[in-house]
Amino acid sequence: MGVMHIPGHDKQKPREVTLEEIRGVMGDCRLCPLYETRTKIVFGVGNPRARVMFVGEAPGRNEDLQGEPFVGRAGENLNAILSLAGLKREDIYIANVLKCRPPGNRNPRPEEVLACSPFLREQIRSIWPDIIVTLGNPATHFVLKTEIGITKLRGRFHQMGHFVVMPTFHPAAALRNPAWQELLEADFRMLGDYLARHPEDGPVIPATAHSDALPRVEE
Ligand code: URA
DSSP states (O other): OOOOOOTTSSTTSOOSSOHHHHHHHHTTOOSSGGGGTOSSOOOOEEOTTOSEEEEESOOOHHHHHHTSSSOSHHHHHHHHHHGGGTOOGGGOEEEESOSSOOGGGOOOOHHHHHHHHHHHHHHHHHHOOSEEEEESHHHHHHHHTOOOOHHHHTTSOEEETTEEEEEEOOHHHHHTOHHHHHHHHHHHHHHHHHHHHSOTTSOOOOOBOOSSSSOBOOO
């Protein structure tokens, strides 16, 4: 596999918009009806220069109350397995596709994703991570622009423009399914392995061509 440095595709990219500015634009957002039932907007939290950004689905009950993503049981699971990737919570940035809790934790509706996702897109552009870890189907479908299910997509890296994307199971779903928990943990080990072999200051390795429906990074 060829190793090549692509100028302008690294952490030197100027950040045109800060996370604070994006949050400022969001204000007391009323772009979809979820504002009527939310307690707090859950914008995102973590290192604004994170190498790895995690994307979840939407706030749950605890997140809605506290205004922070992944602070409930799913968050406890996430915290517990981060070390498998050699990561700590303060290393990463976490945001959701939806910034407000859908009532009863129902699935996000397409019109809600449409209204809210420009904020996530701007967060990704601002942070400019090397790797985006998508947790569960809604996050994966949004980032990879596919309807293929997570069980088929997980277990490998996909290239999406500048970003390497690692889709995996949602930590809440994995809590209900021990087989998925094992696979989630295997994916986190794979992520740790990738990070160890691609140091931050090392070369950017472009994706190679594949016949799969989606392009992927050859490992
Ligand atoms: N599940 C998510 O997808 N996001 C959260 O912030 C909490 C639970």
